[in-house]
Amino acid sequence: MLSALRRVFRTQGIATLQATSAAEGLALLKTHRVDLVISDMRMPEMDGARFLELVRSHDEGIARILLTGYADISATIAAINKGAIHRYISKPWDDQDLVLVVREALIRRGLEQQNAELTELTKRQNEQLRDANQTLESRVAARTAELQQINGMLDAAYEDLDNTFVLAVNVFSSLMEMRVGNSGHSRRVADLSRETAKRLGLSDREIRDVHLAALVHDVGNIGFPDAMLGKPVSAYTPEETQRYRRHPIDGETTLMALSQLQGVARIVRQHHERMDGKGFPDGLAAPEIVMGARIVAVASDLDDMMHGNLGDQRSTAERAQRMLHGGIDTRYDRSVVETMIKVVDDLAAAAKADVHMDVRDLRPGMVLARDLVSSRGAILLAAGYVFDERVVKQVGDFSAREGVRLTLWVRKNSIPQDTKRLDIPGSQS
Incomplete structure (x- = not known):
């Protein structure tokens, strides 16, 4: 049987290892990389069902095929249950059918290995990307910290500018208008x-x-x-x-x-x-x-x-x-x-419902009703901007540091009922 199988697979270019017993087969698995195991049901020391069960314990990914000449269906069922074989082939076998079964199993094994490799590669790349993102975020944060001393509350707008294409166009439009007056x-x-x-x-x-x-x-x-x-x-x-x-x-x-x-x-x-x-x-x-x-x-x-x-x-x-x-x-x-x-x-x-408010009374969640414009006409924050805790603090710190009373327009429906309001018709924001 071993000689017959060797001749079949040699003509197909499939490398084989052979063992005359289950123990010898298990020893080969420890020293060689194997993609598929074909086992006879009748062997000395242990039968094919037990042997394939041990093969599965060694490497669940190895394809397992059982050759059986027994008419007793219970033996085949045991092999399927214990060894979790992929296919069983009755003896005597047809060489062409056997080759087709083996090639199909090897192809499946190769695909499984490729999938595992790709999964591992994706995992590594995701980890690298996560590390790169963390590094990038750290750099952006560091750069923002440097700009805070000279830009005040502008740093929030510039930080958003890095990630939002629409905001970039807004800033460009503002700069363009400064040129054309x-x-x-x-x-x-x-x-x-x-x-x-x-x-x-x-x-x-x-x-x-x-x-x-x-x-x-x-x-x-x-x-x-x-x-x-x-x-x-x-x-x-x-x-x-x-x-x-x-x-x-x-x-x-x-x-x-x-x-x-x-x-x-x-x-x-x-x-x-x-x-x-x-x-x-x-x-x-x-x-x-x-x-x-x-x-x-x-x-x-x-x-x-x-x-x-x-x-x-x-x-x-x-x-x-x-x-x-x-x-x-x-x-x-x-x-x-x-x-x-x-x-x-x-x-x-x-x-008409917008509220003119001192920056000291700003709260997270409030919505800017009108553009906040610098003395040179540049838009610092666009209407519709939703204030978060960080920007509220920056705006307040800027007002205190520069010693100016900064006011702006806020949408009435975004103001909590217990918040102070500063209604100054016609004042400069």
Whole structure:
């Protein structure tokens, strides 16, 4: 039998070890790596069922096959129960069937070993990644501690900036406005655009793109010469007007390199197009203009009207809304104008409930109602920020250290009933 099996497996390129007894077989297992064991049922000293049981105790992963010539079914059942064999083959066997059974068992054994190796590798990599994350967190914490002396409460915003792409765009937008001298414009346009996009039923991805596009819609202006900065569009010279009409293209070019901003770049290019096709830079008409660009166009013009960026004088909210209505179906999308006017009215009503509060009365869980802006116009904390215990302490320490009375606007519904309130209409936050 051993010779017959050796000949079968030699032709298949399968290496074999042979033993004439169970004891000899167990000794071989201690000195050799074995993937599969074939045992006869009838052997001296112990039968195949007992032998395969010991093989299983030695290494449960070894595949176990029993050769039996017994007609007594109870012997085979014992082998299955005690040795937990994978297959049994009756004698005399068919060489081809035997080879197929063995190859299948070896393949399964190989897959199990690969799975174990991959599991172990994954475990090690996870441990390494966890260690790397802990190291990175330690470095970030150390760097934050260094910045606290010179940045005060800004360190919380900068720490979040490292992990949040949207906050990075917010900071970039703020820095851009410091250059062009139109502080707060992009933030106001972004808030209006995002809320309008939500009410128009846009998808989460589209709402995100609209919000980011509004924050950077004037990025093409950053290259304007100083003479153009802060000047109303109506006061531009012909050369300046030509340069102004190119800024959507420059803005798109600036953003195209970032894969996350492809949709944003398209909105930036189109936000000066008109529904009647008389806009710039491409003269697109209604069907070709993406909804995000239609929203940003209305929000930007509304804010410009109210802050005097389109003409020499500021417009009241009522007059600005009338001008928007007058541009429906020629300059603006009707659904966008009507929805945004409702948004403006709702935001104005909600703002009346905001509470002006001294930083010493801040508590974790309170929500910032309006942007906290530095003396240079940079946004320190954006509206909607939820204060945690760490930032509350930092803001209070900054106020005490600098000897200034710092106040800010907080949403009324986020203030516990037992908290002090400081209502100072018109005071500087």
